Amino acid sequence: MNNRKPKKNTGGQRTGKQRPSERPKRDDQQRGGQQRGGQRPFNKRPSKPAASELKKADDGSMRLNRFIAHAGICSRREADTFITAGSVEVNGKVVSEMGYKVMSGDSVKFDGRLLTPEKLEYVLLNKPKNFLTTTEDDKGRKTVMDLVSNASKSRLLPVGRLDRNTTGLLLFTNDGEMAAKLTHPRYAVRKIYHVVLDRALKVSDLQQIEKGIELEDGSISVDAVSYIAGATKREVGLEIHSGRNRIVRRIFEHLGYEVSKLDRVMFAGLTKKDLPRGQWRALDSKEVSFLKMIGKRS
Numbered sequence: 001m002n003n004r005k006p007k008k009n010t011g012g013q014r015t016g017k018q019r020p021s022e023r024p025k026r027d028d029q030q031r032g033g034q035q036r037g038g039q040r041p042f043n044k045r046p047s048k049p050a051a052s053e054l055k056k057a058d059d060g061s062m063r064l065n066r067f068i069a070h071a072g073i074c075s076r077r078e079a080d081t082f083i084t085a086g087s088v089e090v091n092g093k094v095v096s097e098m099g100y101k102v103m104s105g106d107s108v109k110f111d112g113r114l115l116t117p118e119k120l121e122y123v124l125l126n127k128p129k130n131f132l133t134t135t136e137d138d139k140g141r142k143t144v145m146d147l148v149s150n151a152s153k154s155r156l157l158p159v160g161r162l163d164r165n166t167t168g169l170l171l172f173t174n175d176g177e178m179a180a181k182l183t184h185p186r187y188a189v190r191k192i193y194h195v196v197l198d199r200a201l202k203v204s205d206l207q208q209i210e211k212g213i214e215l216e217d218g219s220i221s222v223d224a225v226s227y228i229a230g231a232t233k234r235e236v237g238l239e240i241h242s243g244r245n246r247i248v249r250r251i252f253e254h255l256g257y258e259v260s261k262l263d264r265v266m267f268a269g270l271t272k273k274d275l276p277r278g279q280w281r282a283l284d285s286k287e288v289s290f291l292k293m294i295g296k297r298s
Contacts, residue, residue, distance in 0.1 A: 061101040067108055071115040075180035087111055122283040123151045123172040126275045133161035148172055148280050168264030182268055187294055188241040192266035193248050198258040200233035205255045213254055
């Protein structure tokens with residue numbers, strides 16, 4: 001007869017053989033799946049925000065600089081400058097405090113004009129020749145605003161500009177912050193042009209453009225340049241991110257060429273697909289999301 005007493009189960013472990021599903025976890029599993037380098041695992045469930053944080057996020061407030069940007073006045077950074085300069089009033093009082101928040105129903109004025117946050121809209125135009133990129137012209141000439149006059153009830157403004165005789169893509173929006181970002185050199189927004197010259201471009205000149213050219217206002221380099229496949233050497237494709245005035249025309253004029261036609265075929269990832277000359281279309285949600293990611297993908 002076996003009088004041995006059964007061993008006590010210390011530490012909560014089972015005696016005898018363990019089932020496969022009950023085997024001890026490895027060290028890395030016991031540490032919550034922590035990866036090398038001390039990085040937190042992607043599948044780790046985030047902690048819930050405190051109730052006070054939820055209340056702060058859901059109280060309907062908005063930073064004043066963001067409110068101004070949503071009204072289509074300028075970017076948030078520029079709005080900060082206007083706020084500190086005393087150009088903004090909230091409920092009849094000048095506000096110069098950075099980080100100030102406004103609530104729904106507050107009256108906000110900029111330089112004495114009442115602001116109303118608008119639905120942000122984005123319209124893409126395939127600009128034809130002989131239209132000025134300006135909101136108005138004192139000589140009564142045609143402007144790009146004539147082409148998008150029925151696109152929105154909001155006041156849309158062009159993002160950047162195209163010369164009167166340059167055709168192609170031009171974006172309009174009431175999103176001041178987006179417009180500022182797309183035209184700022186820091187974000188190096190890509191633009192592709194189809195260039196038609198008065199004569200064939202020499203290979204040596206094409207190579208010179210690739211290397212970079214010194215203009216009167218400084219050096220300029222392009223992202224890519226090549227002959228158009230299936231066309232004569234008068235036609236060139238050029239990719240550039242500089243927004244300097246008349247920069248594409250000036251590159252070729254510097255080398256002794258005259259630009260006969262200049263068409264912007266791509267701007268910030270947007271193309272002319274299914275957009276006839278002189279027509280406009282609203283951007284879809286995917287295109288807007290793509291533009292908002294510019295500057296965040298680095």
